[in-house]
Amino acid sequence: MLFRAPLLLSLLALGGCDVHEKNQTQQEQIQARGALRVGTLYHPLYYFLRDDQEEGLDYELARLFADSLDVELTMVPAYSLDELFALLDTGKVDMLAAGMTITPQRRQQYRFGPSYYDIAQTLVYRKGSSRPRDPSQVEGEIRVLAGSSQAESLHSLQLELPELHWETRRDTDAEDLLRQVAEGRADYTLVSDILLARTQRYYPNIEAAFTLGEPQPVAWVLDQRTDDSLLGQMLTFFDQQQAAGTLARLNEKYFGHVQSFDYVDTRTFLRRTETILPSYQPLFERYAGELDWRLLAAISYQESHWDPEARSYTGVRGMMMLTEDTARQVGVSDRLDPEQSIRGGASYLSSLMDRLPDAIPEDERVWFALAAYNIGLGHLLDARRLTRLREQDPDSWAAVKENLPLLHQPKWYSKTRYGYARGRETRQFVNNIRQYYQSLLWKDNPGTDPGLTAQHENLPAEPET
Structure with missing residues (x-):
């Protein structure tokens, strides 16, 4: 009994823990x-x-x-x-x-x-092939992910259209299915409208044919x-x-940066990332500092399409389209010199980020800074004031970008310190850069990493309570 008492106490303790859990x-x-x-x-x-x-x-x-x-x-x-x-x-x-x-x-x-948020199931086809306008016009095979909501939708649809031909894939992901359509290895796929909008920047020859059913809510x-x-x-x-x-x-x-798709612009951009960008990438990397070099490259493409001789009727010049005043401010003597222009543009953008109000969230400061890069810091601060005047959040880029076009209108710019400005162009300027930036991030493919070891293999299961 003397030997069993500790064992009995241990068992009781373990049992108590199990009951407690x-x-x-x-x-x-x-x-x-x-x-x-x-x-x-x-x-x-x-x-x-x-x-x-x-x-x-x-x-x-x-x-x-x-x-x-x-x-x-x-x-x-x-x-x-x-x-x-x-x-x-x-x-x-x-x-x-x-x-x-x-x-x-x-x-x-x-x-x-x-x-x-909500998504819409969208049938995707390859540009140049016949576009179906509704499910009854689909001629060919639709590929979707096994276990996906798209597979569930097609299963229901086939009750109405028995001739509908589709198959599920387990060895791929939705973006790869879009790639298969782009390369002509699949006739169609069904994906969310959001994924298509983001992916068209990388595969410009895919297009939406039609939307299937009502929008579907996304949740945990x-x-x-x-x-x-x-x-x-x-x-x-x-x-x-x-x-x-x-x-x-x-x-x-x-x-916020997902916008209407421009086929010609996207094809031109992707081609120039192969033919022109490699010559200037070392300069973007050298002068990026705490910024992402790909963001600098995106700004430069928006400004000059990576043309060091670029000039504008407004007097701005070079890879980063600097004004004479800005060039003097950041120590650039020759705006048409690619290295000086990139160094100056990076320095100017960093200074704008430092001069923004501290209340602006860290992950949104860059969008405010890009707007200031285009329109001037004074006009950006005016847009923030108008946002506050309209009882919206002046520290939210989503709110401020919607109010930037008000700087066109006498009713509103008459209330500002710096007056009229082309706010609508600035909003487009920032959106374009965000699109180019996302495309460069994708091109480098630093995100989803299938080589990473899954963490779940040794995780213990827990019973339902």
Whole structure:
């Protein structure tokens, strides 16, 4: 008995821990563990690594959600939708955050948080081939991802159109399906309108044929259980982020630069990244400082199309289109010298970022600085004043860019310090640079990294409480 007493006490202690854990809510289990485990997919909108830094819309929101729970965030990337749902089904993650659409079939198996944006299912074809106007005109095969909402939509559609031909793929991702269409290796694919808009910058010969069905909401996914503690916290969290303007800021960051597609401009830009950019890339890298050299290159393309001899009727010149005053300010003696121009443009942009009000969020300062680069700091500050006058947030780029065109209108510029300015052109200027910048980031492919080791292999499953 003397030998059994410690063993009995240990068993009782272990049993007590097990009972305690089972009595905990899901939120309490996460807080006891000290980490929120989030399943995701590598994707420029969801989660990716750039220069060893985690980024993505879903990552940023998940990080804030983990902060609200006072725990660490552990992102668990999967390499397919099947694998992603398996992580949740086996208890290896607490939730999924990967641009998941809410569909009838998924609602039968899972719970969803509040929607934070909508997508439209869009059929994509190759430019130059016959464009179908509706599903009945589709001649050929539609390729979609296995387990995707697109596959679910096509399955339902085939009940009405038995002759519809489509197949699912498990060994790829949505962007690769778009690449297959662009290269003529697939007839069609069905993807979200947002992915198409972002990807056309890289594959300019793909085009939208038509939209299928109504827009679908995107939300985080939870498993089915009677315990709603985490879901309740999630609802509160999204309400708070909506009120704080965080959702609007992230919407601007990830979607604000997506605009109407220009086929000719995109083809020209991609061609010049191969023929002209390599000659000047070392200069952009040398003078970027704390800036991303690809941002400098994007500015230069917008300004001069990487032409060191570029001139404007307004008197600006060179790769970075500097005025005479700005050139003197940053120590540039020859505006047509590529090295001096790039060095001067980088220095000027950095100085503008330093001179902006401290209240502007760090991740939006660059867009304000780009606007000031184009229109002048005084006019940008006027646009902020008009934004405040209209009871909007002057520290939000989404709000300020909508008010920039007011600088055209006497009713509004008469209320400003610096008067009339071409605010509409400045808004387009910034949007164009953001598009070129995203294209250069994609070209370098520093984001989604399929070579990274998945983190979920050794994660223990947890029982439902």
